[in-house]
Amino acid sequence: xxxxxxxxxxxxxxxxxxxxxxxxxxxxxxxxxxxxxxxxxxxxxxxxxxxxxxxxxxxxxxxxxxxxxxxxxxxxxxxxxxxxxxxxxxxxxxxxxxxxxxxxxxxxxxxxxxxxxxxxxxxxxxxxxxxxxxxxxxxxxxxxxxxxxxxxxxxxxxxxxxxxxxxxxxxxxxxxxxxxxxxxxxxxxxxxxxxxxxxxxxxxxxxxxxxxxxxxxxxxxxxxxxxxxxxxxxxxxxxxxxxxxxxxxxxxxxxxxxxxxxxxxxxxxxxxxxxxxxxxxxxxxxxxxxxxxxxxxxxxxxxxxxxxxxxxxxxxxxxxxxxxxxxxxxxxxxxxxxxxxxxxxxxxxxxxxxxxxxxxxxxxxxxxxxxxxxxxxxxxxxxxxx
Amino acid sequence: xxxxxxxxxxxxxxxxxxxxxxxxxxxxxxxxxxxxxxxxxxxxxxxxxxxxxxxxxxxxxxxxxxxxxxxxxxxxxxxxxxxxxxxxxxxxxxxxxxxxxxxxxxxxxxxxxxxxxxxxxxxxxxxxxxxxxxxxxxxxxxxxxxxxxxxxxxxxxxxxxxxxxxxxxxxxxxxxxxxxxxxxxxxxxxxxxxxxxxxxxxxxxxxxxxxxxxxxxxxxx
Numbered sequence: 001x002x003x004x005x006x007x008x009x010x011x012x013x014x015x016x017x018x019x020x021x022x023x024x025x026x027x028x029x030x031x032x033x034x035x036x037x038x039x040x041x042x043x044x045x046x047x048x049x050x051x052x053x054x055x056x057x058x059x060x061x062x063x064x065x066x067x068x069x070x071x072x073x074x075x076x077x078x079x080x081x082x083x084x085x086x087x088x089x090x091x092x093x094x095x096x097x098x099x100x101x102x103x104x105x106x107x108x109x110x111x112x113x114x115x116x117x118x119x120x121x122x123x124x125x126x127x128x129x130x131x132x133x134x135x136x137x138x139x140x141x142x143x144x145x146x147x148x149x150x151x152x153x154x155x156x157x158x159x160x161x162x163x164x165x166x167x168x169x170x171x172x173x174x175x176x177x178x179x180x181x182x183x184x185x186x187x188x189x190x191x192x193x194x195x196x197x198x199x200x201x202x203x204x205x206x207x208x209x210x211x212x213x214x215x216x217x218x219x220x221x222x223x224x225x226x227x228x229x230x231x232x233x234x235x236x237x238x239x240x241x242x243x244x245x246x247x248x249x250x251x252x253x254x255x256x257x258x259x260x261x262x263x264x265x266x267x268x269x270x271x272x273x274x275x276x277x278x279x280x281x282x283x284x285x286x287x288x289x290x291x292x293x294x295x296x297x298x299x300x301x302x303x304x305x306x307x308x309x310x311x312x313x314x315x316x317x318x319x320x321x322x323x324x325x326x327x328x329x330x331x332x333x334x335x336x337x338x339x340x341x342x343x344x345x346x347x348x349x350x351x352x353x354x355x356x357x358x359x360x361x362x363x364x365x366x367x368x369x370x371x372x373x374x375x376x377x378x379x380x381x382x383x384x385x386x
Numbered sequence: 387x388x389x390x391x392x393x394x395x396x397x398x399x400x401x402x403x404x405x406x407x408x409x410x411x412x413x414x415x416x417x418x419x420x421x422x423x424x425x426x427x428x429x430x431x432x433x434x435x436x437x438x439x440x441x442x443x444x445x446x447x448x449x450x451x452x453x454x455x456x457x458x459x460x461x462x463x464x465x466x467x468x469x470x471x472x473x474x475x476x477x478x479x480x481x482x483x484x485x486x487x488x489x490x491x492x493x494x495x496x497x498x499x500x501x502x503x504x505x506x507x508x509x510x511x512x513x514x515x516x517x518x519x520x521x522x523x524x525x526x527x528x529x530x531x532x533x534x535x536x537x538x539x540x541x542x543x544x545x546x547x548x549x550x551x552x553x554x555x556x557x558x559x560x561x562x563x564x565x566x567x568x569x570x571x572x573x574x575x576x577x578x579x580x581x582x583x584x585x586x587x588x589x590x591x592x593x594x595x596x597x598x599x600x601x602x603x604x605x606x607x
Contacts, residue, residue, distance in 0.1 A: 052507060054503060054506060054507060074509075075509045075510070075511055076509070077509075078506070078507060078508060078509035079508065079509035080509075083504070083507035083508060085500060085503060085504060085507065087498075087500030087504075088500070088504075089498075089500045089501050089503060089504025089505075089507075090504075091501060091504070091505070091518075091519055091523075092501075092523065092597070092599045092600050093519070093522040093523055093597030093598075093599055093600055094518075094597075094599065095599070102508055102510075103508050103509065106508070106509055106510065106514070136598060136599025136600075137599060138599055138600070139599075152508070153508075162507075
């Protein structure tokens, strides 16, 4: 757990005092990732760096796992906090092994223990220990270097990690891969992480919580879904972008909007029955045909059913698309657009049809939070200029 | 032809003088490194101090060596070392300060701020940062400063023959006083050749001292 209590930083510049962080109060529960988000100069990085005293706080306190860090020795404090920076900062004069084991060596671990740990860490970040440990940072690609940077921060197994735009300098494709890897690691490691980003998409993807900063103040602190659905003021709203409803697509799973009332036919049913079922369930173009294990077998087109006599088993087409219950709504929406359809069959882990997702349900779900605000004077109140 | 005969006839003397020359410059630059590097590191903590120190070191280099020897004769005579080895070493020591201090200062100051922040962030103390990160990274540039000092002072040391310090300068000073072009040319050529050879040897040493992971950067220094 990280708790910031009235944390404040005032920089004295030639133009006078600048308040970079103004009485920041927040708490990150153990095992969660909190993204500090905001435009440049909003105080997010300053706030992060006050936690490990790279920037010395003007006033206020930092608690880690309930303990006030104010009295702690700076070096001890830092050795117990993992730190990852955008520029990676691997020491070019040290091998990968020396870089990764830097903190354990500072902590005085014995050689056998830290060498073992180095191999463990390499396995964790999916780099072959024998191939990499003896090499130097300059021999690695940017993505590999940043993985090593993360491994170095994790070396002494600190409970808390600070990450300052850690994936900002990596190309978009590799960035997505590293983000996924990191989230997977985090599921097992359960570190308490503060993560600075200026990328709203990264924040939504990585964060359990998002703290939006503006001009040194913490403006809003909530879960990604709440943030997107209910931005506190027009600054947050504009920062999130006009497509914020679309961004929620990533956060919601098909499971949450799927309904069980899917109409299906079996191969033995007549086309007449298929047409009747289509009408009952309101399918405008086709109805799903399933086999006796409830697995999707094909689509019976309404146009065919209207003009032909016979059985479904002789008149079906391939199923254009399906979604799993754990697919996100972005996948759902994308499939609907790609295949020009308004509903998708939903299948469970065993590949059985268990319901459907309709375009109506999708738009209804995404819009429900927005509509709930309408008529609520609080949500449309202008930003209070402090 | 005459020169070659002269060289062969005096080979042993030439060899002795060369060793003397190397020993003089070696001792002086050696001591200068031991003082210059710590000074160079120390002044990175204070910009104003750094400006003043570098200013003084620059002024020293502008003093002609003959004048510097002249100043030292009365001062060092008090201790009975007005001429010879001691003033020669002191002069070279003083001249070496600028390249060594300046290169050390620049190298430590130019260590990538991201590396410095990473080193702080993982909990290195200021001394550990210096020892484990900053000095290893600064080595190529510091060594380049030492090389400059050595090459510069191989020339200066030739003049120290006038105050009886020995070395290859003796050939030159005798050549002038005895109007003997052979000695003059042999001395001058020997000094130049020595400077070139030493420069290359130190370059090789610099490459060996450069941390392995930085070899690519070092070639640019």
